[in-house]
Amino acid sequence: MTDSPESGPVCPLSFGQYPNIVMAHGGGGRLMQQLLEHLIQPLFDNPWLAQRHDSAMLTVGQSRLAFTTDSYVVRPLFFPGGDIGKLAVCGTLNDLAMAGARPLFLSMGLVIEEGLPLVELKRVLESMSEAARRASVAVVTGDTKVVEKGKGDRLYISSAGIGIIEHPWNIMPASIRPGDAVILSGDIGRHGIAIISEREGLAFESTIESDCADVSCLVLALLAKGIEIHCLRDLTRGGLASALIEIATVAKLHIAIRETAIPVREDVQGACEILGFDPLYIANEGRFIAFVPAAQAECALAVLKADPLGCDACLIGEVTSTSAGVVALETAIGLSRVLDLLSGEQLPRIC
Amino acid sequence: MTDSPESGPVCPLSFGQYPNIVMAHGGGGRLMQQLLEHLIQPLFDNPWLAQRHDSAMLTVGQSRLAFTTDSYVVRPLFFPGGDIGKLAVCGTLNDLAMAGARPLFLSMGLVIEEGLPLVELKRVLESMSEAARRASVAVVTGDTKVVEKGKGDRLYISSAGIGIIEHPWNIMPASIRPGDAVILSGDIGRHGIAIISEREGLAFESTIESDCADVSCLVLALLAKGIEIHCLRDLTRGGLASALIEIATVAKLHIAIRETAIPVREDVQGACEILGFDPLYIANEGRFIAFVPAAQAECALAVLKADPLGCDACLIGEVTSTSAGVVALETAIGLSRVLDLLSGEQLPRIC
Numbered sequence: 225m226t227d228s229p230e231s232g233p234v235c236p237l238s239f240g241q242y243p244n245i246v247m248a249h250g251g252g253g254r255l256m257q258q259l260l261e262h263l264i265q266p267l268f269d270n271p272w273l274a275q276r277h278d279s280a281m282l283t284v285g286q287s288r289l290a291f292t293t294d295s296y297v298v299r300p301l302f303f304p305g306g307d308i309g310k311l312a313v314c315g316t317l318n319d320l321a322m323a324g325a326r327p328l329f330l331s332m333g334l335v336i337e338e339g340l341p342l343v344e345l346k347r348v349l350e351s352m353s354e355a356a357r358r359a360s361v362a363v364v365t366g367d368t369k370v371v372e373k374g375k376g377d378r379l380y381i382s383s384a385g386i387g388i389i390e391h392p393w394n395i396m397p398a399s400i401r402p403g404d405a406v407i408l409s410g411d412i413g414r415h416g417i418a419i420i421s422e423r424e425g426l427a428f429e430s431t432i433e434s435d436c437a438d439v440s441c442l443v444l445a446l447l448a449k450g451i452e453i454h455c456l457r458d459l460t461r462g463g464l465a466s467a468l469i470e471i472a473t474v475a476k477l478h479i480a481i482r483e484t485a486i487p488v489r490e491d492v493q494g495a496c497e498i499l500g501f502d503p504l505y506i507a508n509e510g511r512f513i514a515f516v517p518a519a520q521a522e523c524a525l526a527v528l529k530a531d532p533l534g535c536d537a538c539l540i541g542e543v544t545s546t547s548a549g550v551v552a553l554e555t556a557i558g559l560s561r562v563l564d565l566l567s568g569e570q571l572p573r574i575c
Numbered sequence: 576m577t578d579s580p581e582s583g584p585v586c587p588l589s590f591g592q593y594p595n596i597v598m599a600h601g602g603g604g605r606l607m608q609q610l611l612e613h614l615i616q617p618l619f620d621n622p623w624l625a626q627r628h629d630s631a632m633l634t635v636g637q638s639r640l641a642f643t644t645d646s647y648v649v650r651p652l653f654f655p656g657g658d659i660g661k662l663a664v665c666g667t668l669n670d671l672a673m674a675g676a677r678p679l680f681l682s683m684g685l686v687i688e689e690g691l692p693l694v695e696l697k698r699v700l701e702s703m704s705e706a707a708r709r710a711s712v713a714v715v716t717g718d719t720k721v722v723e724k725g726k727g728d729r730l731y732i733s734s735a736g737i738g739i740i741e742h743p744w745n746i747m748p749a750s751i752r753p754g755d756a757v758i759l760s761g762d763i764g765r766h767g768i769a770i771i772s773e774r775e776g777l778a779f780e781s782t783i784e785s786d787c788a789d790v791s792c793l794v795l796a797l798l799a800k801g802i803e804i805h806c807l808r809d810l811t812r813g814g815l816a817s818a819l820i821e822i823a824t825v826a827k828l829h830i831a832i833r834e835t836a837i838p839v840r841e842d843v844q845g846a847c848e849i850l851g852f853d854p855l856y857i858a859n860e861g862r863f864i865a866f867v868p869a870a871q872a873e874c875a876l877a878v879l880k881a882d883p884l885g886c887d888a889c890l891i892g893e894v895t896s897t898s899a900g901v902v903a904l905e906t907a908i909g910l911s912r913v914l915d916l917l918s919g920e921q922l923p924r925i926c
Contacts, residue, residue: 242693243692243693243694244689244690244691244692244693245687245688245689245690245691245692245693245696245721246689246721247689247721247723248721249687249719249721250687250719250720250721250722251721256719259719260719263693263696263697263700264700264717264719267700267701267703267704268683268700268703268704268707268713268714268717270713270714270715272680272713272715272716273713273714273715273716273717279716280680280682280715280716282679282680282715282737284635284636284638284640284679284737284739285635285636285637285638285739286636286637286638287635287636287637287638289635289737291680291682291715291716291735291737292682292716293682293683293684293716293717293718293733293734293735294684294718295684295685295686295718295720295733296720297686297720297722328633328635329623329631329633329642331631331642331643331644331735332619332644333644333645333646333733334646335646335648335686335731335733336596336600336601337596338595338596338597338598339595339596340595340596341594341595341596342593342594342595342596342614343594345596345614346614349614349615349618349619350618352618352619353618353619356619362619362621362623362624363619363621363624364621364623364624364631364633364642365623365624365630365631365642365643365644366615366619366624366644367644367645367646367733368600368601368607368610368611368615369601369646369647369648369924370596370597370598370599370600370601370602370923371601371648371728371731371924372598372923372924374725375727375728376726376727376728377722377726377727380686380722380731382644382646382684382686382718382733383644384642384644384682384735386633386635386640386642386737388635388636572721572723573720573722573723
């Protein structure tokens with residue numbers, strides 16, 4: 225039995241050899257895709273879920289809204305460059321931003337393991353409060369649950385967000401067009417490496433800090449400049465490669481990417497080589513790709529580079545129409561390699 | 576050191592003798608109140624959170640929206656009368672309904688423990704899908720995370736919901752008025768007893784089924800009939816008593832309740848006596864109280880009784896103005912007892 229989604233109907237209760245949930249079902253790779261396509265999508269079939277987007281885009285009264293949710297199970301709770309609280313707020317703001325929405329309101333749910341020191345909970349909540357304040361959004365509703373020791377892992381956070389869409393575009397995977405420029409907002413791989421280093425006590429020459437950040441300001445700046453954004457995607461679980469593959473698959477278009485154009489810091493590249501990871505698949509928490517008309521690419525890059533968060537923004541490729549649903553990477557030595565979703569999971573619980 | 580919230584500033588990092596989170600911090604009683612008042616509210620201070628309501632009431636464009644979130648950690652996942660999926664959908668719909676909102680959209684976040692059989696996940700998702708379909712709401716966005724075996728308890732679900740407020744009232748604790756009738760939508764105590772019976776393998780003469788249900792239809796029927804609802808509250812963690820106490824405290828009014836007017840099924844009463852529980856404090860998942868002008872009480876009761884979900888609705892008391900922030904229960908033998916929040920937790924993880 226093959227596990228390719230193209231190979232016809234697959235029984236939702238036996239994804240290949242997996243009758244039970246395994247870690248990779250949450251890893252952003254092939255197994256997670258199968259769970260979504262064969263179990264979740266059919267049960268909750270509706271036009272919003274079918275958009276396959278970071279946020280659902282809704283019409284309520286006269287307003288276009290974006291609505292998103294995420295659960296955060298990162299281990300450890302505190303890491304260089306952030307913590308689970310900052311991650312939860314920034315991640316939710318970023319999901320709203322990926323619809324081009326201006327974030328307005330957040331909710332927050334805590335699942336706390338019995339025994340968590342109140343001082344640690346306070347640190348996390350302060351961090352959430354600070355991240356929300358910086359973005360001028362309010363945490364307007366919440367919920368707190370406590371589970372017994374051994375039934376959680378210190379703290380899980382779920383958050384949801386509502387944003388308002390004030391631009392005229394349909395920013396979603398299905399909107400990309402042949403000729404679109406693919407812009408990356410900065411260097412990749414830091415969040416995943418920061419987490420694994422902290423978790424495993426690995427010491428590299430320098431401390432690698434997570435890129436965890438709220439990028440909604442960058443997106444709103446692009447829109448304010450009149451950039452006709454076709455699609456946005458933040459590069460979380462599964463990294464740059466998985467984001468590109470999902471967009472190419474939904475849009476049924478070919479995306480060509482140049483490996484040498486993708487910024488990876490030297491220390492991150494070194495850590496990846498030691499750990500056997502490919503930076504293209506490593507999670508980021510403050511990076512995104514934007515698909516824009518080629519004619520506006522220079523302008524978009526200038527807008528991004530004007531903000532410290534986007535100072536390393538660069539053009540990494542374009543949408544072509546030579547074949548359907550494929551991402552081709554031109555490697556440093558000039559070969560072309562088709563990117564594929566990961567089958568397993570290389571870095572569990574990075575967000 | 577006293578743990579009364581009225582006794583002046585309390586250091587948020589030493590709630591009495593608790594430097595670490597204990598189960599009761601999630602139990603809906605005094606410790607949870609302290610966590611909210613001393614740690615969470617000050618950090619996220621905003622007018623929406625200050626409403627102390629099941630949903631935040633927001634204005635976006637020309638629309639009034641309700642926004643809510645809940646995390647579900649019920650153990651076991653399946654119980655007589657429902658499961659965690661039905662509970663998550665109904666609980667979120669009910670929180671929206673408590674603002675008098677018509678539910679529109681839901682989100683769903685799954686935190687799955689490695690090893691959960693896919694057939695069980697499917698059963699839960701089918702149950703969610705069915706509950707959402709019955710209420711004509713769509714699950715428009717979601718998230719899936721997997722944690723290692725021993726870092727969860729099979730499945731936790733977080734959900735958020737958006738509803739639209741189409742009535743002119745300010746349904747919230749601060750809106751209750753002296754003279755208001757307090758209406759209870761049905762018998763109490765079944766959800767908590769169903770959970771504890773299933774969890775502990777207790778066999779009573781009959782199987783006690785959870786009251787888990789979406790009550791938004793009842794609320795919308797009251798509004799359609801022109802009832803000027805002042806406040807609504809569903810009777811989840813902490814039960815009827817805790818809901819009344821929180822409303823009386825926020826509104827700084829006195830609520831008088833008659834114990835003999837409160838419907839408790841005989842089998843539930845019997846189970847409570849055996850287990851040493853007070854049904855007033857037991858969680859329900861399909862019951863609510865409504866505060867309405869006395870002149871409209873009869874009409875409101877008639878509306879509720881016309882629906883099988885509200886067939887046992889009854890008038891249980893009224894708001895008076897004789898003293899501030901207190902709930903007084905007139906007992907079966909005619910004595911008056913002031914109700915207080917629970918200090919510990921009697922039934923952990925019932926939702």
